[in-house]
Amino acid sequence: QTDSRVVLSARGLTRDFGGFTAVNKVDLDVRHAEVHALIGPNGAGKTTVFNLLTKFLQPTRGTIHLLGQDITKTAPDKVARMGLVRSFQISAVFPHMSVLDNVRIALQRPNNLAVQFWRPLSALDRLNERADALIAAVGLEKERDAFAVDLSYGRKRVLEIATTLALDPKVMLLDEPMAGMGQEDVAAIAKIIRNVAKDRAVLMVEHNLSVVAEISDHITVLQRGEILATGNYETVSSNPEVRSAYMGT
Ligand code: ADP
Numbered sequence: 654q655t656d657s658r659v660v661l662s663a664r665g666l667t668r669d670f671g672g673f674t675a676v677n678k679v680d681l682d683v684r685h686a687e688v689h690a691l692i693g694p695n696g697a698g699k700t701t702v703f704n705l706l707t708k709f710l711q712p713t714r715g716t717i718h719l720l721g722q723d724i725t726k727t728a729p730d731k732v733a734r735m736g737l738v739r740s741f742q743i744s745a746v747f748p749h750m751s752v753l754d755n756v757r758i759a760l761q762r763p764n765n766l767a768v769q770f771w772r773p774l775s776a777l778d779r780l781n782e783r784a785d786a787l788i789a790a791v792g793l794e795k796e797r798d799a800f801a802v803d804l805s806y807g808r809k810r811v812l813e814i815a816t817t818l819a820l821d822p823k824v825m826l827l828d829e830p831m832a833g834m835g836q837e838d839v840a841a842i843a844k845i846i847r848n849v850a851k852d853r854a855v856l857m858v859e860h861n862l863s864v865v866a867e868i869s870d871h872i873t874v875l876q877r878g879e880i881l882a883t884g885n886y887e888t889v890s891s892n893p894e895v896r897s898a899y900m901g902t
Contacts, residue, residue, distance in 0.1 A: 656682065660684065660719065660720055661681075661737065663716070665714060666680070666702070666705055666714075666716075667679070667715050668705055668713050677698075677877075679698075679875070679880055683854045683871075686853070686854070687854055687855070688870050689854065693881070700858070703858065707733070707739050708732045719732065733820075736822050736823030736824060737824045739825075746809065751800060751801070752796050752797050752799055755812060755815075758816075759817075761780065785797075790845075791848075793815060805838070807838025822853060823854065825856070826857070828857075831843075839864060871883070874889060874895055881894055881895060
């Protein structure tokens with residue numbers, strides 16, 4: 654790759670289900686410190702692309718590289734340990750524990766290299782310090798001591814982002830992070846996503862197009878398993894095919 658900011662890339666990514674091609678020759682570049690949105694109508698192949706990138710599904714054809722390494726044949730748990738992490742799927746939240754304890758547990762997961770590294774130092778102080786920093790980063794200070802079960806739906810998803818962030822992923826995949834949320838929670842998540850992307854890549858599937866337009870550096874539009882358009886908002890929204898698919902013009 655010539656662009657050194659590319660941390661995740663797919664080339665010719667294809668997935669057949671029987672005789673049906675759900676994802677067809679998709680090329681995708683996800684860059685460090687960018688929010689990249691994957692959009693498209695239902696059935697376009699967005700979920701399949703996510704499953705292929707995280708290796709929950711094997712591609713029929715094509716290659717995937719993460720941080721310069723070929724992960725086309727790598728197992729999903731290894732891919733996660735290499736730094737590609739999908740939120741809302743692997744981040745289990747313990748309902749009858751506080752927000753703080755949930756974050757502390759996530760920070761202590763055995764595969765968390767960032768934490769193991771400094772464990773020999775004053776471990777508990779450092780753990781609490783890092784937990785508080787994470788809670789502050791996602792704006793959960795007020796709910797710090799509340800049980801996860803008592804959080805609203807929107808705040809619970811923020812906690813899930815925090816526990817995913819605890820793994821210090823290099824690429825964070827977010828599956829419809831704003832689905833089913835009210836305006837206030839949507840605004841909070843939008844801000845968190847921008848914040849999260851300051852020092853990692855974010856790839857998200859999201860249907861809220863006004864928020865996608867507002868916070869994305871890069872947008873890829875999928876239609877019937879193929880890329881219809883990719884680029885920044887101006888590029889994508891001025892594409893005639895995108896306009897006819899989305900705006901009926
Ligand atoms: P999106 O997430 O954009 O709504 P999906 O990736 O879920 O789209 O699905 C893309 C297409 O692939 C759909 O037509 C869907 O029915 C089909 N598909 C997805 N998973 C499977 C599967 N396991 N077996 C057969 N067809 C599938």
